Amino acid sequence: MPTTLPDLKDWTFTVDFEGIAWAVFDREGESMNSLGRRPTEELDRIVKAVEDAKAGEIKGLVLMSGKESSFVAGADIREFEGFDTEEKIKEVVKETLALLDRIERLPVPVVAAIHGYCLGGGLELVLACDWRIADREEGTRLGFPEVKLGIFPGLHGTVRSLAAAGPLDAMTAMLTGKMLRPGAARAMGFVDQLVPTRHNLRWAARKAVLQKRRSKGASWWKKLMLRQPARGLLAKQMRAKTAAKVREEHYPAPFRLIDLFERYGDDPVRMKRAETEMFAPLMASETSRNLRRVFALSEMLKDSAPKDGFKPRKVHVIGAGTMGADIAAWCVVSGMQASLQDLDEAQIGKALKRAKGLFKKRLRGKTAIDSAVARLIADPEGKHIKHADVIIEAIVEKLDVKQTLFAELEKKAKAGAVLATNTSSLRLEDIAKPLADPGRLVGLHFFNPVAQLPLVEVVRGEGTREEEVDKACAFVTAINKLPLITKSCPGFLVNRVLAPYMMEAVRLYQDGQPREKIDQAALKFGMPMGPMELMDMVGLDICNKVGEELDISPSSAGKTDNVLATLVKQGKLGKKTGEGFYVWVDGKPKREEAEYSAAELQRLGRELIKPLLDEADRALADGVVESADHVDAGVIFGTGFAPFRGGPLHYRRSEAANTSDKEAA
Structure with a gap:
């Protein structure tokens, strides 16, 4: 048989002197491997070559990247x-199912x-293999x-993962969507063997x-949980935990997955058939289209940063x-060294103590945590300014x-x-005058809490050089955030758009709508x-200040009975003071x-x-x-605007299109 296959663009296929076939996936023109039509067709050719080999010619097939x-x-x-x-x-x-079965x-x-x-799909592919090895990198x-x-x-990843x-580990992995480290994947059974490095x-x-x-x-005792009544009890618990995080009306996929498991978890043949029948309508749904759009938007923001050039390693933060x-x-946490400067050394001490809590949550193992603690440097006098790549x-x-x-600093x-x-409120042009x-000068506007919100607004002043904007975007992606380039203007984008929403909630509350009803309506959307809980979390003093800066607070509108300003004057600033x-x-x-009717909340x-x-x-x-x-x-x-709606402007266009379609019908 031939020891190679000609004309492959995304794979290479060779058979070595020991009879081991090596299929290496390296998708042409792409930085990442993904399964598309051509790579799948080429993998089909590789599998056929192994199938057609005479007995003894090929001793095994290895899939690598x-x-x-x-x-x-x-x-x-x-x-x-x-x-x-x-x-x-x-x-x-x-077509792909048939290939994985082969x-x-x-x-x-x-x-x-x-x-x-x-x-x-990559994990679904390896679950169809006989043995799975991962490196610990x-x-x-x-x-x-x-x-x-x-x-x-x-x-058929649902069946093969079980x-x-x-059931417990497989369903948890599928319902949460979390990325697993190799050690965790090995403990669950997705991986059979670990090696130190790719080499x-x-x-x-x-x-x-x-x-x-x-x-x-899976071990025999794990498989016992696939039987009834254990499977039904597991499904009930999973459904309750999922419902506590997302609404079924907004995100039906995890609930359909639980239904699939509950009905067919002990019957692989029926579960495979049902998987496709339940998968297809989800894939064709507006929710999935919008969530795929959100993924594409995140990739668009990542592409704002140049791939080569500025590589920041040291950061100095003042305040x-x-x-x-x-x-x-x-x-x-993102691997950099950071020095922290403040006139109040006690404040720096509090910051270092708080940071250690974040390190324990985000990093694994004492060595990684200790290394992080060592990289966060108290610098009250600003001695590290001269070494910093980003200040x-x-x-x-x-x-x-x-x-x-x-x-x-200059x-x-x-x-x-x-x-x-x-800065969240001052013009870059004014700050840069001296x-x-x-x-x-460039703006890097983070959002609170920093560890949770993925966006950073990269603010371009009227005179900011494009080179500085590019470097700022490179820094944002280096700390695993999404850069959004905005013009220097009051509120930039996010605060400008969010503030009217919060002030509308204040208006509704002041006009007699219960705070619980307002919040429930937002969750229903x-x-x-x-918004009432959000304002309490942010701080009512901050919300009121933003509203005044954008000239949209109740006091700006001439309301003398401004409930927001009144609460601020009373020192009731929200969560941080215990009342808002x-x-x-x-x-x-x-x-x-x-409780309120669904129609009321929707309106x-x-x-x-x-x-x-x-x-x-x-x-x-x-x-x-x-x-x-x-x-x-x-x-x-x-x-956090409802991701399943695809964004505010996309949602408005979609609603307008749906209305037109109904009127035409």
């Missing part, structure tokens, strides 16, 4: 848009040697992120083939308040104080270092938190028990959200960001 950072990062989401009907989806899925039935051992991301991750796209594994890991994979795969290793699958401290701590100011919002500080900072302000080189719109007990708002939710949509339109017209997609991306990732 030629990429630096991905084994298979999932299906090619760009091709999803062509699958717009359930029939098309079933037809495409049917891999599973090959008479020789099939070994997956995993380095980098092995996600979604930091960049290697496995998981099923499909629920984040409004679907669940549709290449067989490999048992050990080829030798380990060779031994696995020659020793004819095959995975044993050890909540925001500055959290920015510094997050930079350290971020996060001090009091007073123009003269910031101007004085940046005039000093003299001390090294050439090429980014000078950035975290600088000898005002084009050097799909917001992650009600709500009374806070043990860190949670105390609510009045009340109120639309009324509540309208000012946000209007302001998003105005921000686009004013050129605050580049495009409507950038508006949608900023509002989703900066405020």
